[in-house]
Amino acid sequence: MSVEISESFWLWKFLGHLHPLVVHFPVSLLCVALFLEFVDYTRKSKIYARAILMLLWLGTLGAFFSVAFGLVLANTEEYGGDDLPIHQWLGIATLILASATIYLSHNRHLRTYRLLLIATVLGVSLAGHYGAMLTHGSDYLSGTLPATHQDPAPSPSQFALTSTTEELDPNQLQELNIEVRTILAHNCYSCHGEVKQKGDLRLDSKDALMAGGENGPILQPGNSGKSEIIRRISLPANHKEAMPTKGKRLTSSEIEILRYWIDRGAPWPEGEERSIFRMAEMAPRLPQVPQGVYKNPIDRFVNSYFQKLGLKWTAPVDDRTYARRVYLDLIGLLPEPKELEDFLTDNAPNKREKLAQQLLNRNDDYAQHWLTFWNDALRNDYTGTGYITQGRSGITPWLYSALAQNKPYNEFVHQLISPNEASQGFIKGIKWRGTINASQRTEMQAAQNVAQVFLGLNLKCASCHDSFVSDWKLEQAYGFANIFADTLLEINRCDKPIGKMASTQMLFPELGEIAIDASTEQRLRQLADNLIKPADGRLYRTLVNRIWAQLMGRGLIEPVDVMDNLPWSQDLLDWMAYDFTENGFDIKRLMLQIVTSEAYQLPGTSVKEPEILMNQDYQFTGMVRKRLTAEQFADAISRTFVPMYADSSLSDKLPEEIKGKIPFVRASLVKNDAFLTALGRPNRETVMTTRNTQANLLQALELTNGQQLDRTLKEGAKQWKQHYPQPDLLITEMYRRALGRTPNQKESETARRIVGNQPNENNIADLMWAMAMLPEFQLIY
Template identity: 65%
Template sequence: MTILTESFWLWQFLGRLHPLIVHFPVSILCVALLLELIGWRRKSSELRAGITALLWIGAIGSVVAAVFGLILVNQEEYGGSTVTIHQWSGLSTMVLAILTVAAFRLGRLTVYRSLLFLTVFGVTIAGHYGAMLTHGDDYLTSVLPFGKDSKAPSTTDPNLAFISNTGQPLNDKQIEDLNLEVRSILAHNCYSCHSATKTKGELRLDKKELLFKGGENGVILKAGHPEDSDMIRRVKLPAGHDDAMPTKGKRLTDKEIAVLEFWIKQGAPWPSGAEKSIYRVAALEPRLPAVPAATGDLINPIDRFVNVYFQKNKVAWKTVVDDRTYLRRVYLDVIGLLPTPEKIEAFTADTRPNKREILVTELLNRNEDYAQHWLTFWNDALRNDYSGTGYITKGRFDITKWLYNSLKTNKPYNQFVRELISPTEESAGFIKGIKWRGTINSSQSTEMQAAQNVSQVLLGLNLKCASCHDSFISDWKLADSYAFANVFSDTTLEIHRCDKPTGKMAGTGILFKELGTINGKAPTAERLRELANFMVQPKDGRLYRTLVNRIWAQLMGRGLVEPVDMMDNEPWSQDLLDWLASDFATNGYDIKRLMSQILTSKSYQLPSISVKDPALLTAPTFVFEGMVRRRLSAEQFADAVSLAFNPVYGDSSLATKLLPETIKQEIPFPRASLVKNDPFLTALGRPNRETVSTSRTSQANLLQALELTNGAKFNEALKQGALIWKTKYPSSDLIVKELYRKALGRNPQPKELAVAEKIVGKTPSIEGIQDLVWAISLHPEFQLIN
């Protein structure tokens, strides 16, 4: 949940009171539960007055803490899954605290005690994740015997495995890798205070001679002697100590400190030429590697590249999935719908050897279904929606009609990009950005939004940091971002650093100078035409690698490069990425053809793999073995329930009143991709689309569980559907069998049938049918794409 607040000092001050205020309701509610347990055990009401006061104070305190927390998250640079879980668990706790007071006042003693226990449990969860935000992910586990990190230098990066062997001299490549790791640690943790932009204590750590020179307090490292180096002493000091470094943000991990100690012990090597960049920069130009030789049934070029990768990583090919699994997988990936029972039976009975290739072609030719499904992905990426910030005030424009027709006609991707950057009236909403109401940061101006969004979506490049100051995560500078933003601006922009004007006017230029030179004196429309033509050139290999990687990630659950917005990261197969991008450009920029290549490959047909920790997907040690098992998206889930049981969105006017007439005539039931966002879709993962969103988490969460359990939209759809099914199918046996066929594509097993009939009742009841549908819709077999 995000609310927009201006950067007024009072908001910042109130937000920063959140950690102070939040401890008050935590302790109060815990004491209330303790007193309640004591009273219950004694069978006495003498503590009731005190408990009542504590409940009211705790509930009010939780509301204040939640409000301050919402202010804080909008004033500080918090992000990631930890803050999301902390935020929603805190809000859930607030609601539970209020419900606890209500149940207490109504005299519902059993309900009250249960809610009080849940409230304290919620407080514990919220507090744990809050501690992780302020003290690190290992705040609790690090003090346990099995949770302590080894002080010995260690790393998960295979390129740095040598640091555990201190007895051998390092070769040139090892020195280069070690230096890259050290400078990355310094860049991410120290450059904000000790670089060319800001030189606190006269100390700079971004250049060799300046690092060894030290600062106003003298030399900070002694080569060969980490124990005598002030740098190491300071990073090891406890938080709050006057000399502790870094002074802001998270402290260095034990592993990072160990790497620095190892580096100093090796003499603090700094190879010549290392000043150029500490970050990997992917090649811009296209590359067409030779396709490896076919072997056996590995004929698809994708499989031939993957075979080389498997041999290198000692991965054995597994048997491809059965027809039912493949059919459901490809249906959901191409058109976002479940296959009908009749289609499943026909496909499994089909004996043609190329039936899977035929199926892919059939589905890709279902243009309306394809467009309605992939509209979700592109709406997220192009931050297009049907309601939200800016639509009422005309500070934002949708591109729905243009986008839908582009997908339906399979518009070549180079033309698709050209029309986004040098837009028609229908496609202009993407680069126009959102005109926020009130005072905004200069890095959120519409021109800067255009620069950020174009670079992120089309080039897999993050300019957000470099829109405020020189980036700490890449080589992009503030001047680069402003020059690119100037391409989209009707006036020459003044460069602002951290929202403060510098007095310097920005130039005008494309991010990658190799692609061409923008005429800064030309009218805006002409500059946009130049930019569009430069970017879609075949020699812009990055544009097409980024698109290929996004499609691969959508179909496989993990990109060749991860995260998909960081295309400078190393792919798990550079040859496969380069070949797919070059082949895509050579063959008409045809997205459906690209999808067909992937969907008919043996690599796509391998059994899915599960990942216990999502962080493993972005780890440098990731090894591709097949499609990553993933949860249905919010829209896929809603459509699956609609198709198998009863439409979730029964009011077709809601889905179509803002959309083109052609769409209205094509939908058999309102597809979730076409409806306005609501609490149901939000809980299941649809973003608000006020910013670019190029991937969604596939992990279940507390908000999703609460919505599927108590949400009005979902439960109303189940209730209405139960009424229809009770009339249509008179017996429990028929209801259970038909529901299993429609939802899971199979008949129930004997044990499943017995349990399901018991839930529905001998004579089908509305509540029983509703409970069964709810249970099946939460079943992993329904919720996951295997």
Template identity: 60%
Template sequence: MLLQANDTFWLWQFLGRLHPLLVHFPIGLLCVALILEIIDWRGKSNKLRAGIQILIWIGAGSAVFAVIFGWLLASQGDYGGDSLEIHRWAGITTMVLSVIAAFSFQKHYLKVYRSFLFLTVFGVTFAGHYGAMLTHGDDYISSVLPSAQKLEAATTEVDFIANNTGELNDQQIQDLNVEVRTILAHNCYNCHGEAKSKGDLRLNTKEGIMKGGESGSIIVKGHPDQSEIIRRVSLPKTDKEAMPTKGKRLTEREIKVLQYWIEKGAVWPDKEKSIYRVAALEPRMPQVPAPTGNLKKPIDLIVNTYFVKNKASWKPVVDDRTYIRRVYLDIIGLLPPPEKVESFVSDPRPDKRELLAKELLDRNDDYAQHWMSFWNDALRNDYSGTGYITGGRFDITKWLYKSLQVNKPYNWFVKELISPSQESSGFIKGIKWRGTINSSQRTEMQAAQNVSQVLLGLNLKCASCHDSFISDWKLEDSYAFANIFADTLLEINRCDKPTGKIAGTKMLFPELGEISIDQSTEKRLRQLADFLVQPKDGRLYRTLVNRVWAQLMGRGIVEPVDMMDNIPWSEDLLDWLASDFVANGYDMKKLIYTIVTSNTYQLPSSSVKEAGDIMANEYKFSGMVRRRLTAEQFTDAISVAFNPVYADSAVVTKLLPDGMQKKLPFARAGFVKNDPFLTSLGRPNRETVSTSRTSQANLLQALELTNGNKFTETLKTGSKQWRAKYPTSELLVTALYKKSLGRAPLPKEIAVAKRILGSSPSDEGIQDLMWAIALVPEFQLIY
């Protein structure tokens, strides 16, 4: 934690430090402009127009300079962490909004201008809040609230630190040491860790912290008041010697923990317990509770135990219309036909939901066409993009489609990805980037990172450059695993600098087996595939069932889904699903069937107030999380409901097996090349692995759905077809609602639709009605 001189050119440092000054211009001027706009909201005069115009343009201009100077300030390395990134992008978004508001004002688009002015002021407020957090700490505002003060007091009171004045036992020493190293890891390792040791000070080892740095010792055992580390972390944020310099400051409690630790002799056990949770590798089949009431299926019985423990109760399952739409979209990605909905609703059979799930899973081509998008994201397979033109990338589309179509057992699916044929080799071959690249992006390192992330739910990306800050994985581990995929052994590069060391070959989990360095790459890959798919590799199968659960339920049992060492909300449910999956022959469709026929899946959907709540440690499961249709689902829904010629079928002809494209009523969106419309709806760039998509609406999506040319033209073409088929308004409205929403319109909806259409429907009126239906939550969400 010793301060060093910054090597950045002085002028950039000077301009960067003008950022706080400049950022107050848009805050002040734009807020004043909004106040004047509100005052003159219904005014007909132009008395305030000139003044508002000046404020808007100066505010927008200063927002641009604030972003530029803020970027310079951030590059000096004085700040870091998630708060910086949120502040950075919130500031950029605010700048864009302010410029749009200014131009809208200039063009006299009054409604557009006022809307963007409101958004700009909100953006300034939001960005400013995170700026204050960077300067004063994450709890700058919340720390003064009574609730925060009570929580701090309560936390301190129950901690054994406050209650123990005598000698510590071995367990207490271990717990205290883990807590101290957690504080140091989260706040100090960026500057004083394995990869970077400012002031020759390392805080990630016993030897390093006891030795101190260039300025000498930082710890005086038994005397926190004489210890330099305590002095530095206790200084005000504005003091040039205050530590840490990046992101938030240590909390009062964290400082007390460090003081207590030093007071007790700064004990650092030789046999260290990891500060990070490591999930068990081996499988476990938990005991399923006995049936109770109408609950008989294992998923429901395990969830019932969870509900009892958390004092939650079961809600009635969703109605038939909700279920059929949900299960259609989840299994084959399409809206159910109106006649199928009515038939299902009137079907009296008690097992009709199980029969429907089987029927949909037996539609092999529809199933494969839908789940292609899920696996394309995870296996970073796409139809265009970086690498294809230069031959530095290979697609696996036909292999993947056929594997899904025939429901290839997952263990063979994995084996063919890791020990591949020519058709399936694109996944581990990665992207051969043009020009000079970072050592951590060599194709062998990409293979190690992608296999570990997708199949094992662990992050090797940090450990591909230096020892990880978020896990116990070391740089040597990443290189040893990458060498399994390499034709020649790789020299270890730390932060892109050669170390002169050569790693051998090693499994990430040696318990699964050892791979000899003295054999061909092909044999090593075959051996790796055999080791990974063993039934005793519980992690492989937990990762898969967790991904499928997240896809169907809106949230994984473990979140994020790529961090399988995190605590699941139900360990028994995760372990049972994985063990049952193996016992049922690694059958993906049986896994999906087991989930979608459970009462748990059929519970009413729930929502979260904030996007971040879904990842919160205190998350409580209550049912499926309501989610937005994916880009492909939404596009296919438009095709089904309004216009069945949305996509370019010529693309599909090249991708699907011979003759398959002839069976398609329209080109499924999962098989078309990415375009601005799909991007706006959340389809990712597949140059890297993507295992989750945000379900939150955003500004880009709103703009594309209101002004996008492709969407507009699609509805325009569809309106002509509907007008030719339904010459009267009432018939058209009824048919349109059944086709798009799976139900007849309500009387008030018919009345509104008739006002839009008139007595004789026009192309423009039908187009407006389609657009209105496509934007309602009932169409866009899976309930």
């Protein structure tokens, strides 16, 4: 529901701001009315009947004004979020219930009246709770529970148990410095940092830290046992000299890291201008391709990497595995039995390259599959938060067309950052809850999105204060956000204005400048021009790394949003990014290069724990097995058994010429639902550049007990029974469509026991479900 109100009329905003004031009126009066009714009920009297009726009338009148002013507030302050409609409708329901309660109190329906009174108080309480969540956050109540204040379990550090006599290599030394700086930043800077120096102690610079505070030095390099800082952080929490004085205590692991660092001599980077955080090179770089027998340059770099680590190549996967893998990776679909058979019987030596090229030429299938990846990254969706407040607009027709036409990546980026009407939904950000705080205003969201998606850079920390995990400063984040603002932004540190206006600047000044006096449209054009320069090696490395991660299951750099981390092969990443820019910024060509490499055709690998993939000492040995995405799984069900989605539910209408090319509605083109959510599709209120592919409880419950999948399979069973009345033919064809092969004897016998001699719809649906649950169906090997 929406009430359009002019933003220029001050009275509406004034009335809206009365909502929190008047909302407490019905809460208290209705609660008192319920209490007095309980007293009358227990005493079996009517002594308070008149007072209760008066309270009900006053409470209902208050509820009316609360609803009215609340609607005004929601539409003048651009509130949004999933909790807003719940809060609104609970408020309206409370008003209706209160009115019904008054009516029944006059008509002597005593039992129903009392039930309605209880429901009214419950309704107003829930409405108040959701209102508090809107203004104070979803953890407004849960954040007060004891469990939320427990210290995290200490995690072992690679340094805590290392002998102080062992030499640390430069990477280990850098990691130690990062850990120490992070501990100090999170626990100490609020009292001993740039803004505040309690006890004349400052810990965010080498000279200040070594100088100590008003009571003298706080550490003795080489001797943690005589260092005052260790004594203070190790004291019991109730000791008057314990540090930190308030907030959570340091964990035992954090204390051990500080001890180890001091015993090592408290090393600190030489010169305050030197960063302890790695910053990747900006300029493009063309390393020499290693010599070797491999045709694809990617394989030559991988071969050099293998030789350095003493690893050996293994035999490539068979044709059937490769075909299923490349179909799902490039167009998101399972191969049709006839398509797969044609490929398997093809004797051409280059048939794998030919198949990959054929798939990439299926422009609409390609666009419908990769729409999912870009929707996640660009926060493009068809419904949800932001559409309620009209602060969000979709870019689906533009994005679909860009993918289908294989728009060069430099043009793709330029049109998103310096947009036309069709592509402006990304850069404007989402007014998902209005300006909740300074670090989440729309302009800052746009800055964060651009930095994360295109540069592999996280600005969220630096949007509130100087970052604890990088060298990005608050003023730099605001300077970048100013590019997207209609008026100059005042810098806020931790939501408090500092009385200084932000400059307007690029994150990387070497890419160019932004004219301060230019209009917003002109600044966006300048930003786009600067970012897509070939000199911006970071932009193209980020894209190459993301595509590699999508196809290989793990990026050359992980996480893919932290491009300052070290890649497992710097030469390979640099060469691919340079080659990408030299060959027309062609994403399909990049994909073809990867999927036709021997490296891509290596057998799939797996890890015991997903965290292993994030380790900096990760060793590449082949593609990491991937679970089908929510959209791939839904489409696989559609292609194998029966269409899951009968028609498109897009809110952004696709052009008719595009709709005509869709043989069945792909899951990437429908609004989110419980089934897709359970399988991992995000709500797209924030940038998502990677999804968690690990199975979870919600997914298991949806696949075993979900109504949508159950209805779909039963509908499919009707059609399969009609077309395949013979059990053996039905089983064989189902295996061909689902797994790309015929069943072996044991599988045939098991399937035959499920469907019986005279297959009925329930038994056929059971076989479909059993097939869909197989790892062979759900995983990309």
